[in-house]
Amino acid sequence: MSEAPRQIPVARPVLDEREVEAVRRVILSGWVTQGPEVAAFEREFAAFVGAPHACAVSNCTTALHLALRCVGVGVGDEVITVSHSFIATANAIRYCGALPVFVDIEAGGYNMDPDLIEAAITPRTRAILCVHQLGMPCDLRRIVDIGKRHAIPVIEDAACAAGSEILWDGQWQRIGRPHGDIACFSFHPRKVVTTGDGGMLTTASDEYDRKFRLWRQHSMSVPDTVRHGAKQVISEDYREIGYNYRMTDVQAAIGREQLKRLPALVKRRRALASQYTRRLSGVAGLQTPVEPHWARSNWQSYCVTLPGWIDQRQTMQALLNCGISTRRGVMNIHLEEAYAGSDTHRAATSLAQSVAAQQRSVILPFFTQMTGADIARVVEELLSVPAIAEPAALRAV
Ligand SMILES: *Cc1c(COP(=O)(O)O)cnc(C)c1O
Secondary structure, X not given: OOOOOOOEOOOOOOOOXXXXXXXXXXXHHOOOEOOHHHHHHHHHHHHHHXXXXXXXXXXXXXXXXXXXXXXXXXXXXXXXXXXXOOOHHHHHHHHOOOEEEEXXXXXXXXOEOHHHHHHHOOOOEEEEEEEOHHHOOOOXXXXXXXXHHHOXXXXXXXXXXXXXXXXXXXXXXXXXXXXXXXXXXXXXXOOOOOOOOOEEEEEOOHHHHHHHHHHOEOOEOOOHHHHHHOOXXXXXXXXOOOOEOOOEHHHHXXXXXXXXXXXXXXXXXXXXXXXXXXXXXXXXXXXXXXXXXXXXXXXXXXXXXXXXXXXXXHHHHXXXXXXXXXEEOOOOHHHXXXXXXXXXXXXXXXXXXXXXXXXXXXXXXXXXXXXXXXXXXXXHHHHOOHHHXXXXXXXXX
């Protein structure tokens, strides 16, 4: 009997004894939430992306909430963003009582189309929330210029983009310096580096950073790290409503180990992505991801757009039948029931590209431990899905 083919998952974090050791150190230290490990992780992350400030929080959704509140987004305001994103992008806007205003994505990619932003601006627009979808930098140069021209803050949803780079004034720079006003990162296991759950805000503004630190810990005027070290009794006060958005020291210790790995992870992923692209280029009707000349993705995910004549679901099922897991491409927030009412969002443009991307794109298995043979097998199985060959009728026209 021949052995069943090995299962290939869609993604897998890189975690081993190094993270275990780091967590052990924290547990035995007696200080397990927001303390010295969080402070060290923040310093190291800030240095890694080149940001003046980095503030750790519980996840990227809470980071987005703090970022939006910080630039003044409140009840009745509008925030320009994309529907073609994970639902957290728009939910954070709703948490502020504001309205997500959706613009479409660019043809041939999965990021915001900068050409559509200006027409979506109204007197109520308080921020532009752009997304570096799947780790591919969006066109920040143009988006930041539009923000400047209209005095509208730009927040980067960089959930997927730790380790991605952009060409800026002739220099490769990491996403998160930030190039907009604030960038928000995620350390969920689906991203390139993980702390289980976790998030990070980066900014050049002293004032924003001060607010993040206050709000993430109930707006407590004196953090417990300060009270702990004090020689005199100090009592704290609470001047505004804050949140419990803390990261724990256990998470931060894992994050510090993950950050050390990140450059090597990105290097490996870039090599794997080019293997996929080489093997898939030339397949009629199939679109491989496009990396603009000014962008370097961290390749969090490898997403392809299928030929228009084949069924997304059947293709995914055929791959699953041979042990290969895939996921549908990025969702469309405006199509979810939570966004059904006209009071939940406004579509400033046609969202046709967003909808087409969702219907036709598939995320192929992609993780650092994959081998060249794994990639070859995924491609072979994908290309043997019966309908993938271009129909003769189409070839004739
Ligand atoms: C993962 C993700 C988020 C949410 O991150 P969490 O850390 O899980 O809160 C937000 N935006 C985008 C684009 C994401 O991919």
